[in-house]
Amino acid sequence: MTRRLAGPLVAVAAVLLAALALAPVAGAALTKQERALQNRLERLVATDGGPPGASVLLQRGKKQKFIRAGVANVDTGAPFKRTDRMRIASVSKAFSGAVAMSLVSDGELSLDDTIGEIRPDLPVDWWPVTLRQLLSHTGGVPSFTSDPGFLQYFGDHLHGDISKLGLIEFVADDDLEFLPGSAYEYSNTDNIVIALMAEQATGRSYGRLLRGLVAGPLDLSRTFLPNDWKLPRPRIEGYDTLPQIDNLTECCSMAFVSSSGGIVSTPEELTRFTRAYVGGELFGGPVRREQFSFRAGRSEPPGPGEMSTGLAMFRYKTRCGAVFGHSGNFPGYTQFTVATRNGRRGLTFSVNRQLDLAAPGILAPQAFKVLRKDYGAAVCTLLGR
Numbered sequence: 001m002t003r004r005l006a007g008p009l010v011a012v013a014a015v016l017l018a019a020l021a022l023a024p025v026a027g028a029a030l031t032k033q034e035r036a037l038q039n040r041l042e043r044l045v046a047t048d049g050g051p052p053g054a055s056v057l058l059q060r061g062k063k064q065k066f067i068r069a070g071v072a073n074v075d076t077g078a079p080f081k082r083t084d085r086m087r088i089a090s091v092s093k094a095f096s097g098a099v100a101m102s103l104v105s106d107g108e109l110s111l112d113d114t115i116g117e118i119r120p121d122l123p124v125d126w127w128p129v130t131l132r133q134l135l136s137h138t139g140g141v142p143s144f145t146s147d148p149g150f151l152q153y154f155g156d157h158l159h160g161d162i163s164k165l166g167l168i169e170f171v172a173d174d175d176l177e178f179l180p181g182s183a184y185e186y187s188n189t190d191n192i193v194i195a196l197m198a199e200q201a202t203g204r205s206y207g208r209l210l211r212g213l214v215a216g217p218l219d220l221s222r223t224f225l226p227n228d229w230k231l232p233r234p235r236i237e238g239y240d241t242l243p244q245i246d247n248l249t250e251c252c253s254m255a256f257v258s259s260s261g262g263i264v265s266t267p268e269e270l271t272r273f274t275r276a277y278v279g280g281e282l283f284g285g286p287v288r289r290e291q292f293s294f295r296a297g298r299s300e301p302p303g304p305g306e307m308s309t310g311l312a313m314f315r316y317k318t319r320c321g322a323v324f325g326h327s328g329n330f331p332g333y334t335q336f337t338v339a340t341r342n343g344r345r346g347l348t349f350s351v352n353r354q355l356d357l358a359a360p361g362i363l364a365p366q367a368f369k370v371l372r373k374d375y376g377a378a379v380c381t382l383l384g385r
Contacts, residue, residue: 041069049364051353055080057267072236082268086236089328092263097312105283134190135311140176143187158252184297188260195259223265238332248332279343299327301356304376320380
């Protein structure tokens, strides 16, 4: 399942990473500001606990720049490529948001529909929670990924299968965390319920809805939701790097995160999705206005600047301006993708190691602090400020 490089091989890998930190940039020559961003990526890759590689795809209208450092594959030394597959983790929540709000726009769902009205088979205590509250993490539905029973089951069945209803079973007896609409708390269960509501309203599977409402219209041929642990090549390999290099690319089945975090995409296709999603290509009018109603709440992992939550989307107010999108992490990967409100400019920042501000160990909080500053620099580069 994983490949560990110990002893002398660690030193070899370190030399390889250092040599490839200066991998040539794909595309046109860089501006001074873009070169500074690449220097940041090189320093990130060299940081203790940092990722083997990193990339930023910058899209301004039809013009695209792909900046990269380090490697996508420690064994071969291959660099990141904009068309290589990767796991996008919780950015998957923006996709389930796109599905749900497209159905709202088409009249098949309403933002005021409650769990009890659409899915009365789910816990009675959750029935008052609305689709709007699920999309904004303000319903108080407990997160299955925080449940000790889920964590134990996941660890014992890494390559196993489980249904969306099976995931909900881990927290089905738990009360709501707070009165619906009264607070904000990020919950991975929210987007599982969103997918179940979409399936009930249409009679179609979530995978079919994803293809029909999002991937198909945007020509995302390499973007999909698998139910197993496989990640087709060509791909960006995902790693842990402490205390040794450990390949986590196919560590576990995506059934355990499903519509909340299991989608596969590429830097190029994820940027295309984010620009379309934020820019109003998938739905418009009243639904888009609701999408851009913000309140206090931060993405997980946190992005740059001051954060607030809309509907399946976050606003990041940086020193260079506001951008909108989502972040995510999963063993082997950390993602950040945003666009300007009109969708004309967008970026996807990808690294092949899980980073966050959590406790020391696999999540490498010090390296994430560097990464978060780099997110801000990438936004400023995108906006040319």
